[in-house]
Amino acid sequence: MTSITIADPRLQLIANARYFYQQGWMLGTAGNLSACLPDRSFWITASGKSKGELLLSDFVRIAADGRVEASASNSQPSAETSIHQVIYRIFPESQACYHIHSIEGNLVSRLVTGDSLPLPPLEMLKGLGVWQENPRCVMPIFRNHLAVSQIAADIEQRLTVQPPQIPALLIRDHGITVWGASAEACRNYIELLEYIFRYIVAASKLDINTHSEQ
Numbered sequence: 001m002t003s004i005t006i007a008d009p010r011l012q013l014i015a016n017a018r019y020f021y022q023q024g025w026m027l028g029t030a031g032n033l034s035a036c037l038p039d040r041s042f043w044i045t046a047s048g049k050s051k052g053e054l055l056l057s058d059f060v061r062i063a064a065d066g067r068v069e070a071s072a073s074n075s076q077p078s079a080e081t082s083i084h085q086v087i088y089r090i091f092p093e094s095q096a097c098y099h100i101h102s103i104e105g106n107l108v109s110r111l112v113t114g115d116s117l118p119l120p121p122l123e124m125l126k127g128l129g130v131w132q133e134n135p136r137c138v139m140p141i142f143r144n145h146l147a148v149s150q151i152a153a154d155i156e157q158r159l160t161v162q163p164p165q166i167p168a169l170l171i172r173d174h175g176i177t178v179w180g181a182s183a184e185a186c187r188n189y190i191e192l193l194e195y196i197f198r199y200i201v202a203a204s205k206l207d208i209n210t211h212s213e214q
């Protein structure tokens with residue numbers, strides 16, 4: 001009889017957090033990652049852990065009804081757990097949700113004053129699910145309240161009625177959050193967005209209009 005071993009999703013979260021740390025996107029304790037289990041509970045990084053050197057014990061398991069199901073002694077779930085919960089509620093097909101803090105993400109959030117960031121019509125958007133010629137795509141931006149519950153409430157209120165074109169949102173002066181069908185998809189979304197953000201920042205320095213059709 002063949003036996004199948006189901007890998008612990010925390011292992012992939014640890015590897016991705018280390019990679020993001022190496023890119024400068026999860027420095028110090030910044031950011032939080034989560035991944036769902038078949039019963040819709042999810043593992044999320046415990047609050048205040050160094051994201052470049054996570055251990056299996058640096059995660060908290062949150063049940064589908066919001067209870068803390070498992071945690072190592074003294075570990076509290078990420079302070080931003082409510083944002084992950086809202087994302088899983090609005091997009092129930094999501095299996096993972098990643099939040100990082102990057103310099104480019106914060107810079108682009110300052111290039112516009114409104115509540116959405118226009119994205120240039122780059123080929124890279126296809127990796128985020130946008131398959132249109134010369135797409136007009138925007139990314140939602142949310143205000144960075146001190147109370148995370150207010151950010152989560154704003155996200156739920158807006159995205160429930162106005163689903164975004166890409167599985168991602170920006171919190172101004174704070175960071176980006178993505179969600180997807182797998183941890184691998186989330187890592188790809190983060191990388192693609194970081195490329196797009198670098199492009200936007202570089203274009204703004206060169207004073208290039210990135211939205212005109214050539």
Ligand SMILES: CSCCC(=O)C(=O)COP(=O)(O)O
Binds near residue numbers: 049078080
């Ligand atoms: C320097 S990180 C400030 C808090 C934050 O925005 C974050 O992403 C990490 O919070 P957590 O509670 O998940 O460690």
Ligand SMILES: [Zn+2]
Binds near residue numbers: 174
């Ligand atoms: Zn954060």
